[in-house]
Amino acid sequence: MAQPLERQQAKPHLAEEWVGKVYTLLCIAFLILTIFSLVYFVASKGLSTFFVNGVNVIDLLTGLKWAPEGEPRLFGALPFIFGSFSTSLLAAAIAAPLGFCASVFMVEIAPKFGRQYLQPVIELLAGIPSVVYGFVGLSVIVPFFRDVFPGQGVGIAAGAVVLSIMILPTITTIATDALAALPKGLKEGSYALGATRWQTIYRIVLPTTLPALMTGIVLGIARAFGEALAVQMVIGNAPHIPRSLFESASTLTSAITLSMGNTAMGTVANNALWSLALILMLMTFVFVFIVRWLERRSKI
Numbered sequence: 001m002a003q004p005l006e007r008q009q010a011k012p013h014l015a016e017e018w019v020g021k022v023y024t025l026l027c028i029a030f031l032i033l034t035i036f037s038l039v040y041f042v043a044s045k046g047l048s049t050f051f052v053n054g055v056n057v058i059d060l061l062t063g064l065k066w067a068p069e070g071e072p073r074l075f076g077a078l079p080f081i082f083g084s085f086s087t088s089l090l091a092a093a094i095a096a097p098l099g100f101c102a103s104v105f106m107v108e109i110a111p112k113f114g115r116q117y118l119q120p121v122i123e124l125l126a127g128i129p130s131v132v133y134g135f136v137g138l139s140v141i142v143p144f145f146r147d148v149f150p151g152q153g154v155g156i157a158a159g160a161v162v163l164s165i166m167i168l169p170t171i172t173t174i175a176t177d178a179l180a181a182l183p184k185g186l187k188e189g190s191y192a193l194g195a196t197r198w199q200t201i202y203r204i205v206l207p208t209t210l211p212a213l214m215t216g217i218v219l220g221i222a223r224a225f226g227e228a229l230a231v232q233m234v235i236g237n238a239p240h241i242p243r244s245l246f247e248s249a250s251t252l253t254s255a256i257t258l259s260m261g262n263t264a265m266g267t268v269a270n271n272a273l274w275s276l277a278l279i280l281m282l283m284t285f286v287f288v289f290i291v292r293w294l295e296r297r298s299k300i
Contacts, residue, residue, distance in 0.1 A: 039281070046278030049075070049271040060275060066239045066255070068269035075272050079241050081279065083249040086156050087231060088224040090245075091163035092171075096217050098164075099171030100206075107179040108201055119176065126169040134233030137162040142234055151246035154236035159251075162230050167220035174216030178209040215294045222287035226280060228253035252276050 049055045055075050063076020102122060106114025141161050146153030182205060190200040206213070228251075236248025237258060256273050263270040 042274065042278055042281050045271060045274035047275075049268070049275040053268045053271055055268075055272070055275075060272075064241065068272045069263075073268065075275075077252070077255075077276060077279070079239050080250055080252045080255045080276060082241050083156065083159075083235065083251040084225055084253070084280075084283075086249070087159040087163055087235065087251060088221045090156065090160035091167060091224045092217050092221045094160060094164035095168045095171050095220060096213075099168055099175055099216065099220075100213060102172045103175035103179055104201060104205075106176055108197070108205065119172075122169050122172050125165065130166065130227060130230040131233075133162050133166055134230035137230065137234040145246060149246045151244070152236070152248070153246070154234055154248050155244070155246045156235065156242060156249050157245035159231045159235040159249075160245075162234055163224040163227060166227065166230065167223050170223055171216040171220045174219065175209075175213050178212030178216075179205060182209060211294045215291050218287055218290050218294065222284060222291075225283060225287070226253060228257050232257060252280050256280075 049060070050057055060075045060077050061081070062078055063074060064078055065074040065076045066079065067074040102114075102118065106119055137158055141158050142153035144153070145151070145155075145158055149157075186204055186208060187200055190204045195203070231251055232254040235250065235254060237250045237254050238248035239250050239255070242249045256276050259269070260273050263273060
């Protein structure tokens, strides 16, 4: 009698396992289909600018004038590319030291206070809508820059400050997890050799976790590179390469969001905007590849 009972109990488990496998495969297939459909749609629209409308790729990437609906039609996206890279890199340069210092404080100096109060506050920043950041930047940061520095206050500097606050939770969280996962034996060995706490931090802890810290910076740059609304509110949206950090500029995302609703689907101007979206997507892939490379390096 024991053998039939075991078989009866095994059948429900086999059925549940089969259902779980099928459900998992369907989810994976849907995810892959969504990614490939998105890539195909953006690529087909973006490449139409070159293969259908006859726009030169070099002219798009290096041109300084953007007038897709004028005469003559000009497709210079270099000011937008420059604005996206400059604001993202400057935001990472501002947020990275703050995030590293906050993570070191929470893990190495005051872990109880940091984990209980500081970390929830920093993670709370990730849940604030981007329009709130843009409104705060427009109400506080832009007037401050207008009063202190020459210009109208809007520009790359204002956009970088807003973006640095937005990407601070990403960098801080990844750095905190990396420092917390560090084997205690490394720090104990450093203390046993007579090193102080600060010597252990900047000679042992930070160099060992450097690939993970760089991963946080790259993810922060990717987050800032694709941000649209907050930057659009404080950067000025002028399609030219600024001569200083306090002059109006524009980014790829702001150019797309401001102009996409004013163009008809299938026109040259609309396809040119899809080309800008294709550049954004390709840069996202580059950031993902960099993160994967850093992860493999950290495992070594």
